[in-house]
Amino acid sequence: MKLSVLLLCALVAVQAALLAAPSAQAKGLQVGYYNKKCRKGVDVEGVIMWHIKRAIKKNPRVGAALVRLVFHDCFVRGCDGSVLLEKSAQNPHPEREAPANIGLAAFDVLEEIKADLERKCRGVVSCSDILVYAARDATKILSRGHIDYKVPGGRLDGMYSSAYEAQAELPDSTFTAQQLINNFARKNFDAEEMVILSGAHSIGMAHCSSFRGRLTAPSGEINRDYRNLLNYKCHQSANPAVVNNVRDEDYKTVARFMPGFKSRVRKIRDLFDNSYYHNNRARIVSFNSDWQLMTHKDTVEHVHEYAENATLWNEDFAESMVKLSKLPMPPGSKGGIRKKCSIVSHPLY
Numbered sequence: 001m002k003l004s005v006l007l008l009c010a011l012v013a014v015q016a017a018l019l020a021a022p023s024a025q026a027k028g029l030q031v032g033y034y035n036k037k038c039r040k041g042v043d044v045e046g047v048i049m050w051h052i053k054r055a056i057k058k059n060p061r062v063g064a065a066l067v068r069l070v071f072h073d074c075f076v077r078g079c080d081g082s083v084l085l086e087k088s089a090q091n092p093h094p095e096r097e098a099p100a101n102i103g104l105a106a107f108d109v110l111e112e113i114k115a116d117l118e119r120k121c122r123g124v125v126s127c128s129d130i131l132v133y134a135a136r137d138a139t140k141i142l143s144r145g146h147i148d149y150k151v152p153g154g155r156l157d158g159m160y161s162s163a164y165e166a167q168a169e170l171p172d173s174t175f176t177a178q179q180l181i182n183n184f185a186r187k188n189f190d191a192e193e194m195v196i197l198s199g200a201h202s203i204g205m206a207h208c209s210s211f212r213g214r215l216t217a218p219s220g221e222i223n224r225d226y227r228n229l230l231n232y233k234c235h236q237s238a239n240p241a242v243v244n245n246v247r248d249e250d251y252k253t254v255a256r257f258m259p260g261f262k263s264r265v266r267k268i269r270d271l272f273d274n275s276y277y278h279n280n281r282a283r284i285v286s287f288n289s290d291w292q293l294m295t296h297k298d299t300v301e302h303v304h305e306y307a308e309n310a311t312l313w314n315e316d317f318a319e320s321m322v323k324l325s326k327l328p329m330p331p332g333s334k335g336g337i338r339k340k341c342s343i344v345s346h347p348l349y
């Protein structure tokens with residue numbers, strides 16, 4: 001009896017150590033990882049920034065898409081580029097097919113960067129690293145340089161991608177505050193970090209199906225004029241996408257439904273700042289999951305904190321993005337460097 005208890009304790013200890021130990025990949029990550037990995041004159045991070053600047057100039061929607069994409073990659077099997085894999089005969093249901101991944105975009109931009117880097121430095125730069133750097137660069141550009149962080153490289157691309165897994169791991173916009181807290185806790189993010197990262201909803205767009213319940217929510221939960229605006233937008237076509245931040249809305253619609261808000265409408269869309277917290281306090285956020293942050297004692301204080309301190313949010317968002325970008329692949333996973341981001345083509349390392 002004593003021996004079996006001892007054995008059990010030893011087994012639990014080994015398992016705990018395995019879970020606690022960062023995978024070899026997360027341990028090997030380094031700031032400036034690619035500095036000496038390619039021939040002289042090839043600045044990998046510089047090449048990525050060049051492409052991202054150009055892509056956002058051509059299509060401003062790309063920036064928000066990249067910020068969301070890195071979250072959806074890293075929360076499922078760690079940051080391994082698994083969200084980038086396309087459906088194939090071998091894998092008919094990759095992550096991209098999951099309902100939680102509705103609206104993901106900017107895959108073409110990453111594929112372009114990958115092709116360029118393959119020409120300049122063959123077989124060296126992983127798609128997962130390209131995504132992490134691209135999201136960092138998009139954040140810097142959209143925040144006008146206010147959110148600027150160094151992030152390590154050295155990730156490998158994974159082999160697996162499952163829609164089922166993505167659906168099980170990613171938070172849903174209908175979640176309660178407690179469900180959101182539990183979901184982030186599984187990745188070792190506390191309630192404050194969840195509030196910090198949710199600030200990314202100051203940019204980008206969402207399909208009406210992602211906030212259907214808000215269209216009839218009581219006025220205690222959503223500003224009545226904003227709800228009318230959303231209802232109007234959502235009835236323009238079948239499941240259109242609407243901007244997350246009302247200040248990005250077109251002037252005429254705001255003048256019609258929220259005239260008191262007209263002066264806040266911006267010429268330049270997707271300015272990345274702490275306005276999400278102001279919007280949340282004013283009950284003008286689209287998802288139920290956003291509004292939920294006002295309802296829980298562990299989250300509401302942080303909504304107020306970040307509404308009142310823009311600089312603190314810039315710094316804390318940067319820190320949380322670095323932490324997000326370090327989420328490792330499941331223990332024992334094998335990876336490699338893909339030739340194309342959408343297809344598994346690499347030998348194992």
Ligand code: HEM
Pocket residue numbers: 061064065066067068071102103104105171172173174175180194197198200201203204205206207208209210241244287289
């Ligand atoms: C807290 C839990 C979260 C939930 C429930 C959630 C849910 C969603 C949903 C439903 C959409 C709209 C999808 C669509 O209908 O097209 C969306 C958009 C977006 N999310 Fe989240 N999200 C969460 C956290 C995050 C985090 C942590 C980030 C990044 C750090 C993020 C960044 C974005 C961005 C930038 C968009 C706009 C994307 C675009 O315009 O292409 N979200 N989110």
